Amino acid sequence: MTLCLGVDIGGSTARVAVVERETGRIVDSAKQSWTDRGLDAVVRGAASLIDGLVKVHPQVSGTVGVGFAAMLRGPVVVNAPNLGWRELDFGTPLSAAIGRPVRLVNDLSAAAWGEYAAGAAKGATDSLTVFVGTGVGSAIISNRALVAGASQVAGEFGHVKVSLEGGRRCGCGQHGCLEAYMGGAKLAEWMQEEGLAGGAVDLEPLVTSGDATAKRLYDFAVGHLALAIANQVTVLNPGVLVLGGGVLRRCPGMVERIRATVAQRATVASGAAVRVVLATLGDDSGLVGAALLS
Ligand SMILES: [Zn+2]
Incomplete structure (x- = not known):
């Protein structure tokens, strides 16, 4: 059984889950809300959730997938209307904070992939x-x-x-x-x-x-x-x-x-x-x- 890490960044909450790669089953998860939508606060919030789950599941594999309701370009959030962000590099500071590579994906692409791999499709x-x-x-x-x-x-x-x-x-x-x-x-x-x-x-x-x-x-x-x-x-x-x-x-x-x-x-x-x-x-x-x- 291989475990992988996923993050979902919404307008006011971050959710993090440890997922079984073979089945798509959520093994463990954590969630945090914030009021400060600034880049530093959101990076800190997501990083502390990830660190918490990695401590409990140290065998979790390297790269972290991050679903974002935004237009993206590599590690950069080009436009995230929910957070009021434009042209902000989120992936690089998050990766530095957790000591792991990060892959940003559009939230709908992530949802489609979840349904394709483990759901209705x-x-x-x-x-x-x-x-x-x-x-x-x-x-x-x-x-x-x-x-x-x-x-x-x-x-x-x-x-x-x-x-x-x-x-x-x-x-x-x-x-x-x-x-x-x-x-x-x-x-x-x-x-x-x-x-x-x-x-x-x-x-x-x-x-x-x-x-x-x-x-x-x-x-x-x-x-x-x-x-x-x-x-x-x-x-x-x-x-x-x-x-x-x-x-x-x-x-x-x-x-x-x-x-x-x-x-x-x-x-x-x-x-x-x-x-x-x-x-x-x-x-x-x-x-x-x-x-x-x-
Ligand atoms: Zn439009």
């Missing part, structure tokens, strides 16, 4: 993973490898456009992105502007109760999400489509809409080949994936 050679939580993200596994792209930012699915020009402003600075309508944070903002109470996961119950405004927002946001996914299925021809994230997990109607749209609007051959499933590792898919990618 196990056994597949080609998968598309789409998560809707605070934002909208995806990752592509093609022929058993993560697709990185020419500048390592392939799969930024939240920023495909759903309007020909203009549209709502997205956190990335552009307008009309899918995430500006369907990401949990932006959808809640939009609901508030339209006089609807609650957050993104409250929209579906409002539609069920017959609220016309809720239905208009839902049809636009979920309709475009589902159509964009169906188009991705047409282009990529995945064997498995893995759906997850806090919003999709709690809104079964959205999952059904995606399933129906993929069946109706993807090409017949790609639609017939794809199995649509929910992520099975829950909040742990990114943590497990980061460890297994180390």
